[in-house]
Every structure is written in C-alpha cells, then in structure tokens.
Amino acid sequence: MKTPPGGAFAAPHDSVHRLGPMQRLEFPMKRHAPGEEVDYLVVGVGSAGGVLLQRLARAGFKVLGMEAGPFWDTERDWVSDEAGSRQLYWEDLRITGGKDPLALGSNNCGKGVGGGSVHWAAFTPRFHPSDFEVYTRDGVGADWPISYQDLKPYYELLELEMPVAGPLWYPWGDPHGYAFGPHPMGGVGNTLVRGCTELGIGVSIGGPVAILSGSRGDRPHCIYRGFCIQGCKVGAKASTLVTHVPDAIGNGAEIRDRCMVSRIHHDKKTNRVTGVSYFDAEGAEHFQKAKAVIVSGYAIETPRLLLNSACDGYANGLANSSGTVGKYLMAQAGNVILGRFDEPVRMYKAPPAHAMTEEFYETDPKRDFARGFAIQTVGPLPIAFSRQMLAARGSWGWGLRRVMMDYNHWSAFGLLGEILPWADNRVTLSTEKDSFGLPVAHVNFDLHDNDKKLIAFGRNKVEEVMRAAGATEIEQEARYAHLVGAARMGKDPATSVVDGFGRTHDIANLFVCDGSVMPTQGSANPGLTIQALAARTADYLISQGTRVFTSDERDMTPPPVRRELSPPGTHGPGIPRVK
Numbered sequence: 001m002k003t004p005p006g007g008a009f010a011a012p013h014d015s016v017h018r019l020g021p022m023q024r025l026e027f028p029m030k031r032h033a034p035g036e037e038v039d040y041l042v043v044g045v046g047s048a049g050g051v052l053l054q055r056l057a058r059a060g061f062k063v064l065g066m067e068a069g070p071f072w073d074t075e076r077d078w079v080s081d082e083a084g085s086r087q088l089y090w091e092d093l094r095i096t097g098g099k100d101p102l103a104l105g106s107n108n109c110g111k112g113v114g115g116g117s118v119h120w121a122a123f124t125p126r127f128h129p130s131d132f133e134v135y136t137r138d139g140v141g142a143d144w145p146i147s148y149q150d151l152k153p154y155y156e157l158l159e160l161e162m163p164v165a166g167p168l169w170y171p172w173g174d175p176h177g178y179a180f181g182p183h184p185m186g187g188v189g190n191t192l193v194r195g196c197t198e199l200g201i202g203v204s205i206g207g208p209v210a211i212l213s214g215s216r217g218d219r220p221h222c223i224y225r226g227f228c229i230q231g232c233k234v235g236a237k238a239s240t241l242v243t244h245v246p247d248a249i250g251n252g253a254e255i256r257d258r259c260m261v262s263r264i265h266h267d268k269k270t271n272r273v274t275g276v277s278y279f280d281a282e283g284a285e286h287f288q289k290a291k292a293v294i295v296s297g298y299a300i301e302t303p304r305l306l307l308n309s310a311c312d313g314y315a316n317g318l319a320n321s322s323g324t325v326g327k328y329l330m331a332q333a334g335n336v337i338l339g340r341f342d343e344p345v346r347m348y349k350a351p352p353a354h355a356m357t358e359e360f361y362e363t364d365p366k367r368d369f370a371r372g373f374a375i376q377t378v379g380p381l382p383i384a385f386s387r388q389m390l391a392a393r394g395s396w397g398w399g400l401r402r403v404m405m406d407y408n409h410w411s412a413f414g415l416l417g418e419i420l421p422w423a424d425n426r427v428t429l430s431t432e433k434d435s436f437g438l439p440v441a442h443v444n445f446d447l448h449d450n451d452k453k454l455i456a457f458g459r460n461k462v463e464e465v466m467r468a469a470g471a472t473e474i475e476q477e478a479r480y481a482h483l484v485g486a487a488r489m490g491k492d493p494a495t496s497v498v499d500g501f502g503r504t505h506d507i508a509n510l511f512v513c514d515g516s517v518m519p520t521q522g523s524a525n526p527g528l529t530i531q532a533l534a535a536r537t538a539d540y541l542i543s544q545g546t547r548v549f550t551s552d553e554r555d556m557t558p559p560p561v562r563r564e565l566s567p568p569g570t571h572g573p574g575i576p577r578v579k
C-alpha cells in the first residue's frame with residue numbers, strides 16, 4: 001500500500017478513536033489481552049462485518065473484528081481527489097480468467113475498516129420479492145432459503161440507520177417510501193429523467209441513496225462535489241466506518257486493523273473451529289482463540305480463506321463438503337453508456353448515484369431471456385471517463401486530450417443487469433502466492449446464453465434512453481459490477497455452503513456473512529441487502545445465546561427483530577415512516 005501524503009498509517013491509539021474530529025469518541029477502544037478467547041471473531045470489517053460487530057457488541061458479546069486494511073482516519077487519510085484514493089481498494093494480486101474475465105482490483109472490494117462501503121456509490125435499492133424465488137418463478141438460477149418478507153424489517157431498519165434518502169414513493173418491487181427526502185438533481189440525473197420521460201419510462205429521482213440529504217447528528221449533509229467513490233471526506237455518505245463502527249467500539253468491540261487472517265483452525269475431534277491465525281502489520285503471525293468465527297471478507301476473499309483453511313476432515317476447504325465453496329460467483333453486467341450533449345452536463349457535480357429506473361427489473365415473457373436490469377446514473381470523474389473513452393473509442397494522445405476538453409458535455413448511464421449463478425463461475429486457489437505466502441484467488445468467469453441476451457437487450461435500451469435524452473454521440477464500455485455469491489445459502493447442504501442464517505452446514509460455530517452468501521443477485525445494487533442480512537444474522541446469533549458456542553443443534557426459529565439494537569438516534573416512532 002502507498003504511504004499517503006499525511007504520513008504512514010498508524011494503528012489506532014488506545015484512547016483515541018481514529019475517525020477524525022467529526023466522529024472522535026471520548027473513550028478508549030477495548031483491547032483483548034493476548035491469549036484471551038473472544039466470543040465472536042469477525043474476519044473483515046466491511047459492509048457486513050461492521051453491522052455484525054455493532055449488533056453483537058451492543059448485545060454484550062465479546063467481539064473482535066480482524067481487518068486486513070487500515071483503520072481510516074477520514075480527516076487525515078482521505079482526499080477529494082480521484083488519483084489520491086486508490087488505497088481504498090483491495091489491489092493485492094488476484095488472477096482472473098475464463099472466456100469473459102472480470103477486471104479485478106478497484107472495481108471490486110475495499111480494504112480497510114468499512115470495506116466496500118467506504119468507496120461504494122451508495123445506491124441502495126432493495127431486492128425485489130421475485131429475487132428470492134428466481135428458480136420457482138423462472139426455472140433458472142436458484143431460490144433463496146428465505147423470503148423477501150424475512151428481510152423486509154431489516155431493510156426498513158438499515159434504511160433508517162444509514163440513512164437512505166429517496167422519494168416518498170418508490171414504485172418497484174415491494175413499493176415503499178423513504179423517510180429522508182430525495183436529493184436535488186445533478187446534470188446526469190437530468191439527462192436520465194429527460195430520456196426516460198420522453199420514452200414513458202418511470203424514473204426515481206434523488207435516490208434511493210445512502211447519502212444525507214439533511215444533516216444528522218455529527219454528520220453534515222451532502223455538498224454535491226461528487227467524490228463519493230473516493231470515500232466522502234465530508235462524511236455525508238454512509239459507510240459502516242461512520243454509521244456502525246463507532247457504536248460497535250462504544251459497546252466494547254475491538255477492531256484489529258492491518259491484520260490479515262490466513263487460516264481458520266478446526267478441531268477434528270469436536271468438528272468446531274477454535275480461532276484463526278493472522279499476520280499483524282509487522283508481518284508477525286499470531287493465533288487468536290474464538291468460540292465462533294464469522295467470515296465477512298467479500299465474495300472473493302471469503303471463499304479464498306475457506307479454501308486456504310483446508311485441513312484434516314475438510315481436505316477440499318473448510319465447510320466445503322458440498323464442493324460448493326467458490327462456485328456460483330456472480331457479477332452484475334455494468335456496461336457504461338456515455339452520451340454527448342450539445343449543452344454542458346457537468347457530470348462531476350452531485351453524487352454519481354442519484355437517479356434510476358427499475359422498469360425492466362422483472363422477467364418479461366415478451367423477451368427471450370429471464371430476469372432483467374436497472375438503469376442508473378453513473379457520473380464518472382475525469383480519470384474514470386478518460387479510461388472509458390480509451391476503452392470505447394481507443395482515444396489516445398491528442399485525441400484523448402480533445403475528448404477530455406469536452407468532458408463537461410458528456411453524461412453516463414449504467415446498465416445494471418442480472419447475471420445468473422453458474423457453477424463454473426468460481427473462485428479457486430491459484431499457484432501464485434501473496435506477500436504472506438498464501439495462495440491467491442483465481443477467478444473464472446464466463447457469460448452464458450441468458451446473460452448475453454440480457455446484456456445485449458439492456459445495452460440497447462440504455463442507448464435508446466440516452467438518445468431520447470438528446471445525446472448526439474454515444475459510446476459504451478462493457479464492464480461488470482458488484483461481485484457476490486461463492487459461498488451461497490440454501491436449504492440443501494449438498495448444494496450450498498450456509499443455511500438461511502449464514503451458519504455453515506458443516507460446522508456449527510462457523511458462519512459466513514457477506515455478499516458471498518447470495519444465491520442470486522437481482523439487478524439491485526447489493527450493499528443494502530448485505531447489511532440487512534448481517535443485521536438478521538446478528539439477531540439470530542443473539543437469540544441462540546451461548547448455544548452457538550457449545551451445541552451442534554440447529555434451531556431455525558426466526559429471531560425477533562431487535563430494533564433497539566440500532567445505533568442510537570436512528571430508529572423509533574419519532575421518525576416518519578412510509579410503508
């Protein structure tokens with residue numbers, strides 16, 4: 001990792017919570033003594049890990065989050081600058097392959113406390129009820145072991161905790177409204193609204209997006225400078241670093257940053273995990289004992305860690321008796337359609353995420369493929385735009401300079417298309433090793449017939465909208481977004497890794513909780529669903545109490561929704577709700 005302009009990253013001081021002056025807490029972070037056993041050890045403090053730690057700490061468990069990246073000081077480490085923000089991403093070696101390979105690196109996950117929620121654009125639509133029963137409805141993909149109704153109360157909670165700004169009435173999926181008002185429109189949103197309106201396509205303006213449209217607590221409202229994917233130094237965009245981690249620490253959670261978990265240990269006699277090995281910031285290896293382990297490392301690092309933890313009894317990878325770990329990895333089609341307008345658009349102004357349509361989300365029998373797609377604003381900043389024009393047009397040298405001088409006239413919409421889960425799209429271990437000597441992930445990705453038809457149709461539709469908005473030139477860059485799957489949940493232990501609460505079928509005190517548990521992905525951005533799943537898993541663990549640490553019994557009774565565990569001031573009857 002590069003040293004930032006402010007100096008080398010330092011571990012959090014025991015008496016100072018490193019979130020910059022805005023979120024400074026007046027008490028020390030708990031430090032567990034060397035050799036002390038914790039109740040829950042969470043691997044990865046990202047979107048899911050941050051919410052889990054917060055809930056479990058509030059419920060009184062002894063919890064420890066191990067995070068491979070640094071504990072950001074938002075004031076010191078972040079900059080409102082495209083080139084200066086690359087350290088937010090997991091850019092360690094990964095190998096990509098297959099007929100339609102994924103680009104790995106800055107288009108995937110984060111590295112550092114907050115994980116991908118630090119650099120996400122923060123679009124936060126819910127999944128639709130149909131997403132949970134894709135196989136039953138369409139005969140493709142898979143069904144989830146849980147329904148939309150199981151997750152709905154957690155969507156409602158997280159929408160208030162982040163909070164999500166959006167329209168009073170959102171008509172798609174399970175129609176609902178947002179308690180926090182929509183954002184004003186930027187130039188990109190205006191073009192999307194114009195194009196959709198011209199074609200009679202419904203469009204949501206000003207959200208749903210987890211960016212403050214008014215100030216809340218110590219967080220200010222958005223100032224519309226457009227550096228959301230660079231972390232939002234302002235603090236208006238939600239990340240678990242600012243929404244859940246402070247409350248986790250305030251309730252006794254320890255976060256050990258720059259600690260890379262290398263292996264989960266398993267006792268064959270008891271068939272239980274006992275803790276993890278990890279490398280600290282100086283490269284020294286340690287063992288940390290835990291009564292239960294939850295892996296929240298993202299859809300690539302989670303299967304990688306399970307596979308790297310192969311042991312006597314689980315020779316093909318921990319919790320992998322089904323052979324499913326690493327399989328059914330999914331990415332959404334994320335083609336970017338760029339359009340030039342005679343009048344200036346200025347797409348750098350406003351958050352890139354602020355208008356979208358889900359009119360084409362569901363399976364339409366008139367089309368020759370199953371499932372669907374969304375269309376969203378993208379708004380790339382200049383460096384991303386130059387890369388897109390290089391990919392789309394081959395612009396270079398003087399040609400690229402001319403394109404860049406024209407930047408203010410361009411708008412960009414994103415296709416977000418559902419790619420189905422396929423067994424051959426998978427994470428395996430490479431023969432290449434990282435700096436710790438651990439085999440890195442090899443990712444195979446092929447598009448199948450349904451995916452190709454969906455992408456071709458979706459791309460044409462987005463271009464039609466761009467043209468209807470008044471674009472005089474159109475370019476497109478084919479790309480993917482949002483990796484999920486690879487440790488999927490299901491009822492059948494022969495075809496899935498975890499049950500509906502994230503407990504591995506094989507080992508009673510080992511859980512997975514992040515985007516990798518998703519059996520299908522819809523065409524909604526996954527972050528809200530990932531955090532809602534984490535809150536539900538936490539409620540389940542709290543209901544199970546100490547049984548998780550001692551018993552192999554699997555009680556599948558749904559837990560009560562514990563609204564009182566939300567971070568303070570983020571829920572309650574005082575907040576207006578629209579059902």
Ligand SMILES: Cc1cc2nc3c(=O)[nH]c(=O)nc-3n(C[C@H](O)[C@H](O)[C@H](O)COP(=O)(O)OP(=O)(O)OC[C@H]3O[C@@H](n4cnc5c(N)ncnc54)[C@H](O)[C@@H]3O)c2cc1C
Nearest residue numbers: 044046047048068115116121122123261297514515525527
């Ligand atoms: C540019 C960009 C924009 C995006 N925009 C959106 C959006 O608008 N809306 C949306 O919903 N989603 C968006 N996403 C996707 C979203 O960020 C991810 O889906 C989400 O953060 C994944 O959550 P997770 O909990 O699975 O993993 P993460 O949030 O990535 O957390 C995993 C954490 O685990 C740590 N880790 C991994 N392995 C280890 C290990 N062995 N030891 C210790 N720590 C480890 C990592 O460092 C990381 O911090 C975007 C993604 C990108 C790249």
Ligand code: SF4
Nearest residue numbers: 222223226227228232
């Ligand atoms: S546009 Fe708003 S949310 Fe995005 S970085 Fe700026 S202040 Fe943060």
